[in-house]
Amino acid sequence: MPPAKRILQPGPDQSRRKAGVRAAGKAPLKVAPSPSAIDLGVLNQHLGYFARRMQIWIFQDFIKKLSSIDISPAQFSVLVVIGANEGLSQAELAGTLGIERARLVRMLHLLEKRGLTQRLPSSDDGRRHALRLTRAGQTTLRRAQALAAQHEETLKPKLGAERYRLLLDAMRAF
Amino acid sequence: MPPAKRILQPGPDQSRRKAGVRAAGKAPLKVAPSPSAIDLGVLNQHLGYFARRMQIWIFQDFIKKLSSIDISPAQFSVLVVIGANEGLSQAELAGTLGIERARLVRMLHLLEKRGLTQRLPSSDDGRRHALRLTRAGQTTLRRAQALAAQHEETLKPKLGAERYRLLLDAMRAF
DNA sequence: CCGCATTGTTGACGTGGACAACAAATTACG
DNA sequence: CGTAATTTGTTGTCCACGTCAACAATGCGG
Numbered sequence: 162m163p164p165a166k167r168i169l170q171p172g173p174d175q176s177r178r179k180a181g182v183r184a185a186g187k188a189p190l191k192v193a194p195s196p197s198a199i200d201l202g203v204l205n206q207h208l209g210y211f212a213r214r215m216q217i218w219i220f221q222d223f224i225k226k227l228s229s230i231d232i233s234p235a236q237f238s239v240l241v242v243i244g245a246n247e248g249l250s251q252a253e254l255a256g257t258l259g260i261e262r263a264r265l266v267r268m269l270h271l272l273e274k275r276g277l278t279q280r281l282p283s284s285d286d287g288r289r290h291a292l293r294l295t296r297a298g299q300t301t302l303r304r305a306q307a308l309a310a311q312h313e314e315t316l317k318p319k320l321g322a323e324r325y326r327l328l329l330d331a332m333r334a335f
Numbered sequence: 336m337p338p339a340k341r342i343l344q345p346g347p348d349q350s351r352r353k354a355g356v357r358a359a360g361k362a363p364l365k366v367a368p369s370p371s372a373i374d375l376g377v378l379n380q381h382l383g384y385f386a387r388r389m390q391i392w393i394f395q396d397f398i399k400k401l402s403s404i405d406i407s408p409a410q411f412s413v414l415v416v417i418g419a420n421e422g423l424s425q426a427e428l429a430g431t432l433g434i435e436r437a438r439l440v441r442m443l444h445l446l447e448k449r450g451l452t453q454r455l456p457s458s459d460d461g462r463r464h465a466l467r468l469t470r471a472g473q474t475t476l477r478r479a480q481a482l483a484a485q486h487e488e489t490l491k492p493k494l495g496a497e498r499y500r501l502l503l504d505a506m507r508a509f
Numbered sequence: 510c511c512g513c514a515t516t517g518t519t520g521a522c523g524t525g526g527a528c529a530a531c532a533a534a535t536t537a538c539g
Numbered sequence: 540c541g542t543a544a545t546t547t548g549t550t551g552t553c554c555a556c557g558t559c560a561a562c563a564a565t566g567c568g569g
Contacts, residue, residue, distance in 0.1 A: 208499070246374050249373060261559095332382075
């Protein structure tokens with residue numbers, strides 16, 4: 162078996178000791194940043210910057226928490242939606258999650274090879290596949306949801322219950 | 336030369352029903368039987384899912400808004416931080432932005448080829464490079480910041496000024 | 510019946526994240 | 540002082556993923 166998901170490394174290397182000795186003579190802007198403090202500049206006023214950092218942090222924690230069953234965030238979302246909408250088509254699933262149809266095909270190949278999902282012929286439309294979870298898929302989904310719930314629980318203290326709820330609500334605008 | 340940035344497609348949803356965009360005035364807008372009757376299941380209670388969708392939306396809008404100067408979100412963050420911390424090293428920059436050192440090398444290679452950044456030898460440490468913007472880099476950064484500000488302005492109405500501010504504040508926890 | 514849209518699929522390309530390995534330079538330390 | 544360890548920038552490689560083009564099979568509308 163392949164090593165499956167790649168383990169993401171948690172700790173960045175924060176290492177800088179020497180004071181900022183710079184050559185440039187003209188420095189009309191802020192004073193030279195202290196060895197440990199680098200100015201983010203206007204990045205501080207951009208949602209996208211923080212959104213990306215947050216998303217990466219969350220995904221890394223998710224991957225770590227679900228590493229025992231080797232389910233990625235994308236795979237999790239696929240399993241969840243199939244589980245909640247048995248018999249839906251690949252196009253519907255892809256459209257719902259914002260995944261490319263082509264991408265979903267290969268993802269389902271893998272999930273099917275792992276015995277978690279099935280593609281049954283649709284009774285009324287010869288083009289479609291009716292997606293469903295196998296017995297093993299249901300079991301895995303249950304475990305995944307339990308672990309994902311634990312992951313989610315680590316997020317709340319990090320934000321505070323109030324801001325957590327607010328964030329969850331606000332981000333639905335997209 | 337590379338074919339510049341790939342244009343991201345603006346219309347995200349519309350995967351399953353009829354995409355009625357056609358040249359003629361024919362509007363075959365066929366109401367699909369069950370529009371969006373697909374259940375997201377427990378995904379509705381996961382920050383990560385919405386965080387990812389929001390982040391993608393924001394980045395796509397950012398890319399579109401800055402397409403005239405061909406600056407990606409990552410490139411923008413690099414230019415901003417260099418501009419605000421002239422003379423910093425690649426390791427410091429990479430550590431600040433959470434980018435791999437290896438990745439930053441190739442990014443700077445490109446920015447340098449475009450004449451936007453420079454790598455000067457550090458006076459006190461032979462290993463480091465003192466990063467700075469060229470004159471053109473400063474000009475591009477100014478334009479980029481103006482366009483990025485416009486991009487940011489489209490976000491506020493989408494969320495409401497109040498939630499925008501809360502979001503920006505809450506996401507700093509990561 | 511015929512043209513057109515949809516569905517699933519494959520192939521290909523480019524980007525970006527993660528790792529490993531290095532050479533040069535610097536630091537730590539016996 | 541000298542040698543080992545560490546840091547920095549760099550290159551090469553692998554893999555995940557978004558995107559696009561093309562296709563066969565199927566369904567549907569005129």
